Amino acid sequence: MANGLFGGGDGTELSPFIVEDAQDLDAVRNNSSASYKQTKSIDLSVYPNWIPLGDINNNNKFSGSYDGSDLTIDNLTISSTSGSLGLFNNCHSGKIKNVNIKNANISAANFQEVGVLAGTLTNTQITECTVSGKVQVLGFFNTVGGLAGVITGTSVIKQSAVINSEIKGKYVGGFVGNFTGKLIENCYVTGKVTGYSDNGSSQVSGFAENMRYGDIVNCYVSAELTFEHANEYAALQSPFANNQGGTITSCYSDIENKGVEYWKPLFSYSENTIAKGTDDELYRCIRMQDAKDYNAGYPFPPNYPAQPISGQNWATYWQLADIHEARNTAQMQTKSNYVDWDFDNIWTIEEGKSYPIFKLKRAIKKCTRVPLTNYRR
Known part of the structure; x- marks a missing residue:
């Protein structure tokens, strides 16, 4: 136990620096540009309210490297009303790999970027x-993702996952809230993603909410999408x-169970939102409702109570959605449906029973030949 003094190394x-316990991990904040290697699993329950590493306000963003050695960091707990939140606050030009965070519990409010690993990743490599x-x-306003709230700049994220997690926020994606980075590749999300609003609308996406540019390649979602609104307000799903300019390649989402919510009669849907009709087909809202449908109880247009995906005039507002990422559960559990995915080196799947998961890493130890001396028969 190094107790904040590290177990060795000089930070190059x-x-x-060797990170052996929770106190060592906390001491990472004292040198945000150094290199670190975790050598033991860490329980953060000794910190009932973790202060994220790297402080964007004091220009102390994490720009070093951290290797978690495939060990675990358990019981990350944060409760805060300000700043970018996660194990790391803000990473800028850093490198983080082989980190496994389990049993995280983060609660926050208003004007924040929040994710379990980091609030914001800028020009950072995650592997x-x-x-x-x-x-x-x-x-009122927040950007939330399972891995990170915001991923931007030249950031590259590879072979990472948000597993069996519950992610809730106003603008929320299962993996990332706002993506304007370079590349996310070979990643996945499972669990539940909820768009929450106590005042106004919310937007929820299974993987990435508000994707403006960059590439997402060979990723998937198997998550329940839901809304929790204090009033039945505008929703984008x-x-x-929610791709507004990026490129998505060979990515898939299971929409058979609760991957997309059914149309709700009191919701006012934003243009381009996706909802499931009573026939279980996916529909896209192609225009806001007319002024004659406007409910004066809502404070501002153009959010009008939604026309149903049925009846005489439904086609004015909804059309069948051609979403190439959408799959049913049987398709998601079939290897051949994952186009150009690497099942030799990265992924494995038990067909008909599970979704793809990462192959287990096997440590390869080199054998050193020891010369036989003074050998006696």
């Missing part, structure tokens, strides 16, 4: 990281991503 890439737990962000 060749000799990183082979997983997170699980619960994120709940209430209030996307099974995989």
Whole structure:
């Protein structure tokens, strides 16, 4: 137990500081540009309200490297009403790999970027990281993702996952809230993603909410999408991503169970939202309702109570949605449906029973030949 003094190393890439316990992990904040290597699993329950590493307000963003060695960081707990929240606050030009965060519990409110690994990732490389737990962000405005609230700049995220987690926020994606980074590749989300609003609308996407540019390749979602609104207000729902300018390639979302919510009669849907009709087909809202449908109880147009996906005039407002990412459960559990995915080196699947998961890493140890001396028969 190093108790905040590290178990060795000098912080260089060749000799990183050795992180052995919760106090060592907390001490990472004292040198945000150094290199670190975790050598033991860590329980953060000794910190009932973790202060994220790296402080964007004090220009102390994490720009170093952290190797979690495929060990775990358990019981990350945060309760805050300000700042970017996660294990890390803001990573800028950093490198994080082999980190596994379990049983996270983050609660926040208003004007925040929140994710289990980090609030914001800028020009950062993330490789082979997983997170699980619960994120709940209430209030008027927030950007929330399972892995990170915001991913931007030249950031590249590979082989990482949000597993069996509950993610709730106003503008929320299962993996990332706002993506304007370079690349997300070979990643997945399972669990539940909820658009929450106590005042106004919300937007929810299974993987990425508000994707403006960048590439997402070979990723999938198997998550329940829901809304919790104090009043039945405007809602924007996307099974995989609210894509406004990026490129999505060979990505899929299971929409058979609760991957997309059914149309609700009192909701006022935003243009381009996706909803499920009573025939279980997916429909896209192609225009807002006319002024004659406007409910004066709502404070501002153009959010009008939604016309149903049925009846005489439904086609004026809804059309069948051609979403190439949408799949049913049987398709999601069939290897051949994953176009150009690497099942030799990255993924494995038990067909008909499970979704793809990452192959287990096997440590390869080199054998050193020891010369036989003074050998006696």
